[in-house]
Amino acid sequence: MPELPEVETVRRGLEPAMDGARFVKVEVHRGDLRWPLPKDFAQRLEGKTVTGIGRRAKYLLTDLSSGDVLLMHLGMSGSFYVFREGQVRSPEQNGDETPGRYYHERSQHVAHDHVIFHMSSGAIVTFNDPRRFGFMKIVARKKLDAEPLLNGLGPEPLGNEFDAAMLAQACKGKKTSLKAALSDQRVVAGLGNIYVCEALHRALLSSKRMASTIASRNGVPNERAERLVEAIKAVLKDAIKAGGSSLRDHKRTDGELGTFQHHFRVYDREGQKCPTPGCRGTVKRIVQNGRSTFYCPACQK
Numbered sequence: 235m236p237e238l239p240e241v242e243t244v245r246r247g248l249e250p251a252m253d254g255a256r257f258v259k260v261e262v263h264r265g266d267l268r269w270p271l272p273k274d275f276a277q278r279l280e281g282k283t284v285t286g287i288g289r290r291a292k293y294l295l296t297d298l299s300s301g302d303v304l305l306m307h308l309g310m311s312g313s314f315y316v317f318r319e320g321q322v323r324s325p326e327q328n329g330d331e332t333p334g335r336y337y338h339e340r341s342q343h344v345a346h347d348h349v350i351f352h353m354s355s356g357a358i359v360t361f362n363d364p365r366r367f368g369f370m371k372i373v374a375r376k377k378l379d380a381e382p383l384l385n386g387l388g389p390e391p392l393g394n395e396f397d398a399a400m401l402a403q404a405c406k407g408k409k410t411s412l413k414a415a416l417s418d419q420r421v422v423a424g425l426g427n428i429y430v431c432e433a434l435h436r437a438l439l440s441s442k443r444m445a446s447t448i449a450s451r452n453g454v455p456n457e458r459a460e461r462l463v464e465a466i467k468a469v470l471k472d473a474i475k476a477g478g479s480s481l482r483d484h485k486r487t488d489g490e491l492g493t494f495q496h497h498f499r500v501y502d503r504e505g506q507k508c509p510t511p512g513c514r515g516t517v518k519r520i521v522q523n524g525r526s527t528f529y530c531p532a533c534q535k
């Protein structure tokens with residue numbers, strides 16, 4: 235499943251193709267994504283200009299000249315291809331033309347091309363999603379605050395407002411594990427299994443540690459909260475940097491996690507040496523709340 239850094243890389247990849255461009259034609263091949271597309275989907279886009287592409291957690295927010303926002307989510311297996319008018323779609327091009335394809339396998343099958351945007355920039359933006367858990371929705375910008383998908387979300391982890399004080403407030407008195415707290419979208423938005431594991435390792439904190447132990451009873455952050463916030467921001471920034479630069483550097487054809495595993499310190503590295511300098515531990519895997527946690531029992535306390 236795409237995580238925040240990948241969605242951010244997708245956003246950056248779509249920007250040159252879509253920002254400032256007009257929807258010339260919108261083709262809907264299959265409207266039954268996670269939720270059905272509205273009947274007037276194409277009409278509400280065609281002729282409108284994109285005035286900006288933003289991101290909130292794992293949602294892409296495309297602002298339109300009409301005052302609407304096109305809300306898009308990649309779901310489990312969604313991705314975008316960007317082609318130029320007249321370019322032939324071929325698998326060899328996918329590695330270069332697919333923003334955000336840096337660790338999750340994507341379909342290259344045209345049968346899964348559900349929505350196609352023909353932009354006035356000459357770009358053809360295709361949404362491909364074999365499992366159809368992704369979705370698109372059009373919401374009026376002025377009603378966005380009331381949008382149920384967005385209004386329960388916690389702070390953006392790379393935003394300035396997300397700091398140790400805020401995380402400590404959210405974790406004070408919480409008897410759940412740090413892993414569970416960080417995976418809770420109300421505590422911090424957009425973190426998934428991979429980056430929770432990576433951040434906890436970088437902060438040298440055990441995923442089983444009780445969330446309340448990063449704060450005083452009143453919610454004042456301690457040094458662990460500071461370390462954790464720094465680690466969360468650092469792993470996300472590194473991953474975004476890697477995603478951006480790796481689009482052209484790597485091609486892959488194998489399983490779910492391919493050439494980019496080396497960017498991970500612990501995720502999917504069970505049995506390997508812990509990368510913390512001076513640590514002689516070995517990466518272990520346990521299951522917490524039904525998901526794998528990768529961690530080093532020697533240096534994560």
Ligand SMILES: [Zn+2]
Nearest residue numbers: 508513530533
């Ligand atoms: Zn270690």
